[in-house]
Amino acid sequence: MRKLTVLAFKEALVAFRDRGALAMMLVTPLALTLIMMAAFGSGSNSTPISDIPVLLLNRDTGTFGQVLTDIFFSSSVGNLVAPTLIEDESEAAARARVDADEVAALVIIPQDFSARIFPFGARAQALTGVDVMALSSDAALTPEQQAGLAQAFMESQTRSEEARTDSVIVEIYASPNWRISALVVKAIVSQGLERLNIQIAGTTNIVARQATAMLQAGQTDVDMASAMSAMSAGNAGQGTAGGAGVDLPIKLVTTSTTGRGFSWLGYYASSMAVLFLMFAVTSGGRTLLAERQRGTLPRLLISPTSALTILLGKMGGIVLTGVLQMLILWGATTLIGAYWGHPGGVLLTIVLLVTCASSVGALISAWARTPGQASAIGSAITLIGGALSGSFFVRWNLPQWVQYLSLVTPNAWGIEILSRLQAGRAATTILPWLGGMVLLTIFYYALALVGFRRQFK
Amino acid sequence: METTALVEVQSLYKRYTPNGLYAVADVSFEIHTGELFSLLGPNGAGKTTTISVISTLLQPTSGAVRVAGHDVQRNPMAVRNVIGVVPQELALYDDLTAHENLRFWGEMRGLHGAELAQEIAEKLELMELADRAKERVSTFSGGMKRRLNLAVGLLGRPKLLMLDEPTVAIDPQSRRYILDWVKKLREQGVTILYTTHYMEEAQELSDRIGIIDHGKLIALGTFDELIQLVGQHETLRLRLLQEGGGAELAAALQSLEGDRIAGIIEASATNGEVLINVTSAEATLAAVIGTATGLGLSVRTIDIREPNLEAVFLRLTGRALRD
Numbered sequence: 001m002r003k004l005t006v007l008a009f010k011e012a013l014v015a016f017r018d019r020g021a022l023a024m025m026l027v028t029p030l031a032l033t034l035i036m037m038a039a040f041g042s043g044s045n046s047t048p049i050s051d052i053p054v055l056l057l058n059r060d061t062g063t064f065g066q067v068l069t070d071i072f073f074s075s076s077v078g079n080l081v082a083p084t085l086i087e088d089e090s091e092a093a094a095r096a097r098v099d100a101d102e103v104a105a106l107v108i109i110p111q112d113f114s115a116r117i118f119p120f121g122a123r124a125q126a127l128t129g130v131d132v133m134a135l136s137s138d139a140a141l142t143p144e145q146q147a148g149l150a151q152a153f154m155e156s157q158t159r160s161e162e163a164r165t166d167s168v169i170v171e172i173y174a175s176p177n178w179r180i181s182a183l184v185v186k187a188i189v190s191q192g193l194e195r196l197n198i199q200i201a202g203t204t205n206i207v208a209r210q211a212t213a214m215l216q217a218g219q220t221d222v223d224m225a226s227a228m229s230a231m232s233a234g235n236a237g238q239g240t241a242g243g244a245g246v247d248l249p250i251k252l253v254t255t256s257t258t259g260r261g262f263s264w265l266g267y268y269a270s271s272m273a274v275l276f277l278m279f280a281v282t283s284g285g286r287t288l289l290a291e292r293q294r295g296t297l298p299r300l301l302i303s304p305t306s307a308l309t310i311l312l313g314k315m316g317g318i319v320l321t322g323v324l325q326m327l328i329l330w331g332a333t334t335l336i337g338a339y340w341g342h343p344g345g346v347l348l349t350i351v352l353l354v355t356c357a358s359s360v361g362a363l364i365s366a367w368a369r370t371p372g373q374a375s376a377i378g379s380a381i382t383l384i385g386g387a388l389s390g391s392f393f394v395r396w397n398l399p400q401w402v403q404y405l406s407l408v409t410p411n412a413w414g415i416e417i418l419s420r421l422q423a424g425r426a427a428t429t430i431l432p433w434l435g436g437m438v439l440l441t442i443f444y445y446a447l448a449l450v451g452f453r454r455q456f457k
Numbered sequence: 458m459e460t461t462a463l464v465e466v467q468s469l470y471k472r473y474t475p476n477g478l479y480a481v482a483d484v485s486f487e488i489h490t491g492e493l494f495s496l497l498g499p500n501g502a503g504k505t506t507t508i509s510v511i512s513t514l515l516q517p518t519s520g521a522v523r524v525a526g527h528d529v530q531r532n533p534m535a536v537r538n539v540i541g542v543v544p545q546e547l548a549l550y551d552d553l554t555a556h557e558n559l560r561f562w563g564e565m566r567g568l569h570g571a572e573l574a575q576e577i578a579e580k581l582e583l584m585e586l587a588d589r590a591k592e593r594v595s596t597f598s599g600g601m602k603r604r605l606n607l608a609v610g611l612l613g614r615p616k617l618l619m620l621d622e623p624t625v626a627i628d629p630q631s632r633r634y635i636l637d638w639v640k641k642l643r644e645q646g647v648t649i650l651y652t653t654h655y656m657e658e659a660q661e662l663s664d665r666i667g668i669i670d671h672g673k674l675i676a677l678g679t680f681d682e683l684i685q686l687v688g689q690h691e692t693l694r695l696r697l698l699q700e701g702g703g704a705e706l707a708a709a710l711q712s713l714e715g716d717r718i719a720g721i722i723e724a725s726a727t728n729g730e731v732l733i734n735v736t737s738a739e740a741t742l743a744a745v746i747g748t749a750t751g752l753g754l755s756v757r758t759i760d761i762r763e764p765n766l767e768a769v770f771l772r773l774t775g776r777a778l779r780d
Contacts, residue, residue, distance in 0.1 A: 006564040010550070017552045017593075295546030299609075302512045303565040304537040 011317020062114020104181035269333035282378025284318035322354035341421025359444035366451025385409035469520035498669035541615030600631030656766035
């Protein structure tokens with residue numbers, strides 16, 4: 001055991017002393033993570049997307065909820081989404097459909113959406129019957145209606161103060177397996193909110209003009225008119241008038257089926273780490289051939305150390321190096337904001353993933369004839385494996401057959417498991433994947449053992 | 458010197474492929490405790506293969522090899538515990554320091570703690586590398602690496618030290634250092650198996666010498682015993698002005714052997730030189746030059762050598778050692 005540890009430690013020490021290898025292991029994946037983030041982090045994607053199945057649950061009794069859902073059916077959205085309006089009582093069923101990946105997302109507009117984002121409008125309609133959103137600037141209001149508007153305004157002042165501290169939440173409940181689609185849905189909702197923004201800004205302007213007119217005509221007292229006019233300056237709870245920016249008290253929350261949203265940074269941080277882990281371990285596997293070539297392997301074999309200890313020590317060193325590499329990348333990317341998932345799960349995944357990756361290194365080392373050959377094969381396998389499994393493109397956007405094919409690579413299992421951890425998926429959905437990765441590890445090591453027996457013979 | 462056999466090699470055969478040529482064929486010898494035994498032969502003669510079998514790196518095709526009473530096939534780990542090997546290649550880790558290399562290889566030999574620390578200090582001192590102990594091997598000169606390579610072989614105080622051509626491709630100063638160091642070890646009673654293709658080294662260092670060629674042990678004995686094989690003959694070494702003329706002259710001398718020019722025993726040409734084994738240089742020199750002149754060849758240099766292993770090899774194989 002002591003010799004095994006010494007061998008493993010020596011491997012790690014040699015690996016970490018090689019500046020070129022360090023750049024490959026640590027600096028390059030970090031740089032590529034940031035580059036990929038910059039390139040794709042805004043959600044742009046070259047994959048054509050259409051007819052994204054999305055469920056809309058509008059509980060709002062006012063007009064704004066309707067405005068928001070209408071945008072999903074508008075020509076501006078085209079065939080980007082395939083929306084379905086659902087009834088309130090079917091929310092649980094709708095969430096279940098998202099959980100089952102039948103639809104990309106569920107958009108939930110809360111019951112008091114309109115009243116909370118524009119309390120003045122809702123109250124004015126209740127008191128006067130006037131739909132302020134449909135009010136024109138030259139509309140003739142009766143004195144009762146003017147009084148009602150004034151009262152509605154005064155009441156909305158208080159409510160809008162509350163609204164500032166308690167934003168209304170529009171929830172997008174999205175499947176982690178429809179990441180790009182969820183981002184598209186989010187963009188459409190944001191577009192709808194912007195439309196509401198403009199409408200409310202316009203209404204605010206009209207009411208302000210009405211107030212000014214009332215003041216000029218002496219139809220109301222100065223305090224009331226001034227207060228209403230102030231609404232146009234942004235004190236009515238709905239924000240600033242003038243048409244441009246209205247600060248609606250709305251919070252758009254994207255949740256995945258397990259409560260955590262998709263993060264480009266998290267995705268690329270882990271996928272790049274996995275990619276460069278593969279580079280490191282396939283290169284590590286090459287060291288066995290290199291040791292043979294430079295004569296240190298024969299010297300090891302004639303020391304009082306068994307061939308099995310030497311093999312396990314070498315592989316242990318490669319695993320140790322890989323684990324350290326992943327831990328450093330995990331720490332570094334976390335510092336720049338990436339979330340990898342529950343620490344315990346990430347740690348277990350890293351250990352199993354590195355072991356799995358080392359089996360590929362062992363396989364190459366066992367069957368290649370020269371270090372150069374092993375290096376070339378290792379690089380080819382790493383790059384092809386990376387492309388297949390989603391290191392360069394988001395895995396879920398790749399064709400289904402590619403996703404299945406990629407499961408011959410440790411990369412695919414690693415990215416899949418780490419993504420699930422990032423999404424906060426339950427352990428029960430992750431354990432089968434970990435099990436699959438362990439089986440792949442055993443299979444590759446068995447093949448490698450056959451090759452090693454041939455070599456050591 | 459004790460006469461106990463530490464190494465026993467009996468009818469050793471080794472070939473690398475089932476139907477291939479034998480790299481070693483019917484080799485038998487013993488190395489006694491405290492003895493310095495040299496295997497002398499040209500490149501590809503089977504020296505490294507023999508050492509590889511004794512050190513358990515290769516399995517013999519047939520025959521028996523025992524080290525300290527342990528059979529290399531049946532009990533390889535016991536053999537490895539008593540041997541130290543200095544391979545021909547520099548088997549070191551360039552990215553580790555000299556100290557780290559010694560520590561690593563010491564651990565692999567089962568040393569640790571204070572014992573290992575003491576051995577490392579001793580070896581660094583012995584090899585005059587103590588002041589460079591913390592520097593990476595990649596910064597070392599070829600001679601320093603060679604010395605460190607030797608130090609690694611000495612870790613664990615092996616009963617049998619095998620040195621496989623330790624002076625290949627190094628500068629004369631380092632070579633001298635290594636030869637002196639081997640002599641010191643020999644004086645300390647360490648049993649040594651030394652392979653070389655430099656007959657001067659074998660001549661200078663060895664208690665006994667085995668001459669190996671084409672996988673076969675063609676002569677075995679002390680230096681004096683081997684010299685007896687060719688008698689007290691001298692060697693004439695001629696360099697000609699004409700490149701390629703050596704073979705012609707050697708053939709001519711060979712055909713005249715025992716005929717017109719009495720005293721020529723063997724003649725061969727190699728590397729632009731003509732080596733002539735003669736009973737008396739003085740008696741034959743004029744005739745040799747005359748033969749060369751008769752062939753239209755001009756002699757550039759002449760060198761007369763006392764009886765040596767080169768002559769023995771030439772006598773036994775008809776070729777020079779460096780062919």
